[in-house]
Amino acid sequence: MKNQRIITEGALLLSIFIVLLLFTIFVPLLGMLSIWALPIPFILYTVRHGLKAGIFLLVGTLLLTLAVGLIMSMPLAIMFASSGLVIGYLLKRKLSSFVVLVGSTLTYITNILLIYVISIVIFDLNIVDSIEKMSSDSIKTAEEIMVAIGQENKDVIIAYENAMEVAIYIIPSLIIMTGILFSIITILVAKPIVKRFYSELPDAKPFREWNFPKSIIWYYIIVILLSFMQLEVGSSLYLVVINLQVLLELVLMIQGFTLIYFYFHAKGSGKGIPIAITVFAILFAPLLSIIRILGIIDLGFELKAKIANANKVS
Structure with a gap:
């Protein structure tokens, strides 16, 4: 009876995740909000039933994501689902809020790096090279416009080039900051909802x-x-x-x-x-x-x- 209840709850949360994923992909404005709710089903399920159950839910979610034809959204699904799984597991172990934040941040960073590697290996797309090319093209366009209107300013162009160069070099920092930001938003969004079903959350x-x-x-x-x-x-x-x-x-x-x-x-x-x-x-x-x-x-x-x-x- 207990196993049946766990399976039923898992199926319900899996359905909720897929609906949230569809909203995130196909409803842009609502998707900006629903994306932060994606980890919640995994946080709830893992907190209530443990890591093993959470992993089964993750595998089931990925299979269903493929089954409904959302192949291109797999990186998104994996990123937020795995983050929810890690947060739920750390909360289940009653670890401090700082540990939860670090664990979630590392999960997001790992996923971002995996997406970068996969984009190169499978799709032959180097995101960093693409950013460099876009920056170079935008600098050339800006220079052409300034020449056309008779307001060419070499100092401005040089400053812009330097800024773009630095931006490329600090990509590792930007990835880390993105991981921290994603983690903070996820925890802030999830905490009020999770607390209704699991009262033993650590006080931050x-x-x-x-x-x-x-x-x-x-x-x-x-x-x-x-x-x-x-x-x-x-x-x-x-x-x-x-x-x-x-x-x-x-x-x-x-x-x-x-x-x-x-x-x-x-x-x-x-x-x-x-x-x-x-x-x-x-x-x-x-x-x-x-x-x-x-x-x-x-x-x-x-x-x-x-x-x-x-x-x-x-």
């Missing part, structure tokens, strides 16, 4: 209380010093340095935002002001440098602890 530490290791500052200083060296563009060391710089600056920026949220929470100002600051900083990029400096100061001088102590005294 509030964003304002996040603190990265102090050693991040030293890593950042070393990377900055290395970046001042005349590294050969495209060399292995150059790629390592430029990608580490991007990732460490992202970490310090997040630390800066946590300080802002902590400060306004300590002052009892609610979330409105820090959210407004976040949106404004993202829209006005130069402010992100200030946020990053705040993150460095917070890690170096433990500003959150000082703010908390000041509130206790007052």
Whole structure:
């Protein structure tokens, strides 16, 4: 009887996944929302019935995806289904929210890399080469337009070329950041729904209380010093340095935002002001440098602890 119930539940969740997948593929506007719900059936099923049951559901889903003719959507199905499976398994083991985030992020990154490899091996399509070609074509087009209207500006063209070149070199960082972003969105969307069926979810530490290791500052200083060296563009060391710089600056920026949220929470100002600051900083990029400096100061001088102590005294 119990096995019958598990099978029935699996069939229902499998059907829900296929419907969500169809919406994601064929209804563009709704698909922008439904795509983040794709992992939920796997999270629920794995949390309730374990890893083995989750794997069976994954295999069944892939077979049904092929059966209904959605062959080209297989990478999408595998990416979000496997992420849901990993999240569900880690939640089942009652591991911390940080471990769940890391596990989900690594799953997304692995899938992105697999898609890249498959696109080269099977479809003879190198996404990086395609991006480079598109960038080169867009630069040529922009240059031709500027010449045609009599406003040729070599400095602008050179700056744009340099920006495109850097963008190609930081693709590893962009893949990692994409994995983190996908993981965060998946968890935020899934948590309220999963909590209704599984009450033993680990409590996540509030964003304002996040603190990265102090050693991040030293890593950042070393990377900055290395970046001042005349590294050969495209060399292995150059790629390592430029990608580490991007990732460490992202970490310090997040630390800066946590300080802002902590400060306004300590002052009892609610979330409105820090959210407004976040949106404004993202829209006005130069402010992100200030946020990053705040993150460095917070890690170096433990500003959150000082703010908390000041509130206790007052």
